[in-house]
Amino acid sequence: MEQVMTKRRYFDIGLQIEELLYSGVFEAGGRLPSERELSERFKTSRTTIREAIIMLELKGIVEVKQGAGIFFIDNPKKVSQKEVMPFSEIGPFELLQARQVIESNITGFAARQIRFNELRELKHIVELQEKQISGDSDKFEELDRQFHDIIAEATQNRVLIKQSAELWRAVRTENPRWKNLNYKYLHRKDLQVKWVEDHRTIFLALQQRDSEQARLAAWNHIENSKKELVKIFKEDHSLEDFDDFFFAT
Structure with a gap:
């Protein structure tokens, strides 16, 4: 055929x-x-x-x-x-789906392995992010990356740590469509408040060593991102571009 x-x-x-x-x-x-x-x-x-x-x-x-x-x-x-092709040809929505599947399971596994000093670092990052709401967007973004890096490192598995880092680059730094959207819209105060609340929920599940709750909290965090992307896109762009923006070539 x-x-x-x-x-x-x-x-x-x-x-x-x-x-x-x-x-x-x-x-x-x-x-x-x-x-x-x-x-x-x-x-x-x-x-x-x-x-x-x-x-x-x-x-x-x-x-x-x-x-x-x-x-x-x-x-x-x-x-x-x-x-050029790997990440520039994949829409942000697809990349978020991949991150949702992989990172939620990384977070669930990290709940079994995480150490006290890593929990303390995560708590500190959530507090710093809260202070950066409506503040320095680049600093907020960097703290976001650190939060997810620490969770991956808590698995003590080099393959998972590498996979997490590559997905972050794919979604947040090497995909031009996501980068454009992220810097234009996703530094809004209402969304920053939502992301900090999500991070706090993930942290609490990790603190309780609850693997399933940690996995679910990470899944919901990225699900919230996906919903906001769709909402923002429908508000600001014509629907004829929807497929072009979100999915692979």
């Missing part, structure tokens, strides 16, 4: 823009049309154009200068498909 492979719109649009750049329409170092103009030209939404530009930026073909626009780079750095 013949299998038809399709790419998402942002990927197709990105390739079309790339072809346009190298066709001589734009000179190296030149400024590209705005997102709005590109959106009209390619008859697609600005969200799809934004994702296409992020893809080209990762490939080193364009540079986005804040307040100045999008520029065609003269000597693009060569980035192999192997380096």
Whole structure:
């Protein structure tokens, strides 16, 4: 049976823009049309154009200068498909699903292994996060990472520690669509309050050495993130982009 492979719109649009750049329409170092103009030209939404530009930026073909626009780079750095494709081609929703399955089980296992000093560190991080609500978003983000790192380390299993770290990078730092959404929306005060409450619930389950409650608390924490993503997306974007944004190419 013949299998038809399709790419998402942002990927197709990105390739079309790339072809346009190298066709001589734009000179190296030149400024590209705005997102709005590109959106009209390619008859697609600005969200799809934004994702296409992020893809080209990762490939080193364009540079986005804040307040100045999008520029065609003269000597693009060569980035192999192997380096670009893994996380940039996977939507944030899928990555969160993977993290939910793996990290909830890591947390459940950590409840059996966790040491007193690790519990004390987690408690301290929750307290620091609470103080950073509506404060330094980057600091809040870093404390979030530390919280999940400590739980993984509490398993005393190097494979699980490595898996947890790779998933964090995939979801929070190496996926352009998640990174864009995270910095634009998920540092809101109401969501930060929710994440701290979730972390406190996870901490209490770990403190009680309750493996099932710890697993469930971690599962619910990421479930809350998934629900907020869907809610935010439906509020701010057209539904035609929903599939492009959340799922794999």
